Amino acid sequence: xxxxxxxxxxxxxIKFVFVGGFVTLLGIIGLYFLVDILSIQKNLAYFGLTIVxxxxxxxxxxxxxxxxxxxxxxxxxxxxxxxxxxxxxxxxNQFLFALLGWFGLExxxxxxxxxxxxxxxxxxxxxxxxxxxxxxDDTLR
Numbered sequence: 001x002x003x004x005x006x007x008x009x010x011x012x013x014i015k016f017v018f019v020g021g022f023v024t025l026l027g028i029i030g031l032y033f034l035v036d037i038l039s040i041q042k043n044l045a046y047f048g049l050t051i052v053x054x055x056x057x058x059x060x061x062x063x064x065x066x067x068x069x070x071x072x073x074x075x076x077x078x079x080x081x082x083x084x085x086x087x088x089x090x091x092x093n094q095f096l097f098a099l100l101g102w103f104g105l106e107x108x109x110x111x112x113x114x115x116x117x118x119x120x121x122x123x124x125x126x127x128x129x130x131x132x133x134x135x136x137d138d139t140l141r
Contacts, residue, residue, distance in 0.1 A: 008069070009127065015065040016123050023057045024115055031111060042107045046097055050090050058082045066131035078130055085125035089118045 006014070027049050034045035058079060071078060093114040100110035 012065055012069075012127065013123060016061070016126065017119075019057065019060045019065050020115075020119060020122075023053050023060065026056070027053050027115075028108070028111065031108070035107065042101065043094075043098055046107075046111065047094060050094065054083065054086050054090065057086075061126060061131065066126065069131060069133050071131050071133065081130045082126070085130060086122065089121060089125075093118055 030049050030052070031042075031045055034040040034049070035042050040048075061082070062075065062078065073081075096117070097107075097110050097114050100113060101107060105113075
């Protein structure tokens, strides 16, 4: 019998980190471009990039991270659950980003702190709510 090296959940966690890292890298480049090149106000730039990043991350999560998982509900319902969970985190991040800036923290450092704090919560939301497998016991594998 062939023994698997990583469980499905562990593989999804690794994919989640790579997808998130890719979207984060694009966001950092985009934030720099908008703030330092185009001189857009940093909070507005951060807000706009949050919206774009949410859409890109949903798509990549659907087709890469949770690919092959027999999910509950339609793509429309997954999109809605995704945006509710991510929207709540994004609002907290927007507030935290502004607060860290008010305390004088450099905007890129504040951005990285916001990303780091939300990563674990976003994976759990994806695994347990948004892209949850049809069978509850699949989440434990």
